Amino acid sequence: MKKVNYEEAVHVYGRIWMLSAFVMMLMIPTSIGVYYGAWPELSGVVKGLLGVAPIFWTVAVIEIITYTPMLGSGGSYLGFVTGNLTNLKVPCALYAMENAKVKQGTLEGEVISTIAIATSSIVTTIIIAVGVLMLTPLTPILNSDFLKPAFDNILPALFGGLAVVYVSKNWKIAMAPLIFMITLFVWIPSLAHSVSVLVPVGSLIAIVVARLLYVKGHL
Template sequence: MKEKKETVILDDYTNWVHRFGRIGALIAILYMMFIPIAIAVAYDSFPPLSAILKGGIGVMALFIPIGISEVISYTPILGSASYLTFLTGNILNLKLPCVLNALKLAKADQNTPEGDAIATVAVAASSILTMLIIAIGVLLLVPLQPLFQTEFVKSATSYMLPALFGGMFLGILGPEQGSFRIKNKLLIMIVPVIIVSITVITGILISGLEGVAILLMLPIAIGIARVLWKKGIVHVVANEVKDN
């Protein structure tokens, strides 16, 4: 009886999240489309269709593959938090590290009700904090401008992204939290890394085609993972539960 009640509550929560997530995504899309249309109407400055296509095709060629690859690769980790995550952006550099760290601290598994709830809270907290920091930054932009122009600040900011991605990679190398972990999972990335490295060195993969590279590497990584799983090289094992 208790399990049935918990299942009903979980189904109600899932339906609620998907319903409001879809409504929120639709409102956000309409809102983002309304702003440029409203400005164009107010100032009678509609650009010609040829100019829209000329400028938009290049942007779509870059961001459509990236958007598709992000949905495929991030949704299994984010769960229902994907709605809020894709609306607020900054997935790889902010939202995803926050979710992974929150799941690690809570010792929760991905694709579970607990992990889903924790991911949603982590993304919401990250979004609120980001907006507060941006607001403070806008207010202090002019007073702190001389500080931002100094050499040591410029040098420090050039290392921000490498430090962020380095920290994320170290997190992948570290022990996994939760009830289960994937053994030998890093073997899956060897072939995609070699292929991408060769294409970058030879100049085949140029700037702007990162999204295409991600889309091409996803099925390769999935295929390698399946082969290694079939051979028993990569498999899921239970984590040992340590009593405090």
């Protein structure tokens, strides 16, 4: 019996589940259309896609190039199927690898990353399910003025904590993209809605700076 390599198995099952998820997502609008006998006009679909598809496709390609080396094969397949990488999956994976003291790009790092993303997906699903069931009784509490400042600062608090760890470890490399992004967002605040597109820009700046510092002997 042929022994299956871990990487080969990850790619085989990853492709199967990604294609399965893709088909399932398409089946939802298809099932609705079949049940109600209502189908959108092709011109309307094309017009709608032309407005949003180029943006999503661009972001998708950028995220694949940026996040795959961080998450590994298994984590990438799972993360891209379950979604919300920038805000949830990537921070969970990085924090888990940090606590486990494993490096990105290693087999150990990939295993920890995959476990972290899987756990995050399960917990998120449970929380969403509980949230849907408790939405009505909890709405007055969640919309209260007392909790509003906390909800407004969840992501800054999350990424601030991660930034302290990684900036302190590699401050020479981190300062250049950090200063660039702060200056950019202060100068053009509207770009705050394009964070996903700007992540690779920061990564590219960090790579260039790291190379220059290495050549100069400062790393």
